[in-house]
Amino acid sequence: MLKKIISFFRLPLKEKWLFFHILFWIIITKFHLKFFGFKKTKHLIENKVNSISAKKRRFQAAKIIHFINLITNYLISGTCLVKALTGFLILKKNSYNPELQIGLKKDGAQLEAHAWLTLDGEIILGHLDDLSEYQGLTIRIL
Numbered sequence: 393m394l395k396k397i398i399s400f401f402r403l404p405l406k407e408k409w410l411f412f413h414i415l416f417w418i419i420i421t422k423f424h425l426k427f428f429g430f431k432k433t434k435h436l437i438e439n440k441v442n443s444i445s446a447k448k449r450r451f452q453a454a455k456i457i458h459f460i461n462l463i464t465n466y467l468i469s470g471t472c473l474v475k476a477l478t479g480f481l482i483l484k485k486n487s488y489n490p491e492l493q494i495g496l497k498k499d500g501a502q503l504e505a506h507a508w509l510t511l512d513g514e515i516i517l518g519h520l521d522d523l524s525e526y527q528g529l530t531i532r533i534l
Contacts (some may be wrong), residue, residue: 396466410451410482414459417478418470425474428473438533441484449487456482457517472518476507479517480533483509490516492533495526 400411419431424433460479470478476492483490491510496503506526508518515523 396462406450407455410455411459411463414456414464414478414482415467417481418460418463418468418474421477421481422468422470422474425471425477430473433477434496434531434533435459437481440481441533444485451486453483453486453511453516454489456486460517473507476509476518479509486505492531493518493528494531495528497522497525498529 397515400408401413406457415494421433421437424436429498457479458484460475464475476494480490480492486510492507493510494505494507496505504526506518507519508520508523509516520526
């Protein structure tokens with residue numbers, strides 16, 4: 393853990409900004425999902441995406457995903473949906489075109505859900521070994 397803290401302080405200022413920006417949106421998304429549900433949180437993300445003017449790519453997609461995983465593994469727990477919605481927004485802000493996928497699978501009498509992100513047909517966030525067992529839907533966020 394100490395190595396991670398030291399490496400954080402060695403990051404360039406703009407990457408520290410990205411880290412805190414992602415942390416902010418993970419907190420907002422988690423709070424919004426808990427108190428307002430998916431439909432209103434999706435609307436919040438859509439409004440943010442719609443307000444984005446065309447920007448150049450400032451950060452690599454891999455760096456964005458790395459920070460989302462780092463934050464949700466070490467600082468604040470986040471469900472797959474929190475990670476996917478946050479990743480969707482931050483990637484869109486960096487001129488990427490991700491797709492939000494939500495899948496369901498039946499495990500006996502129980503239904504399980506999972507959310508993940510794809511970019512150019514590749515899963516970039518939320519990969520599971522049994523992901524092929526989920527019946528996925530692409531969720532449109534304009």
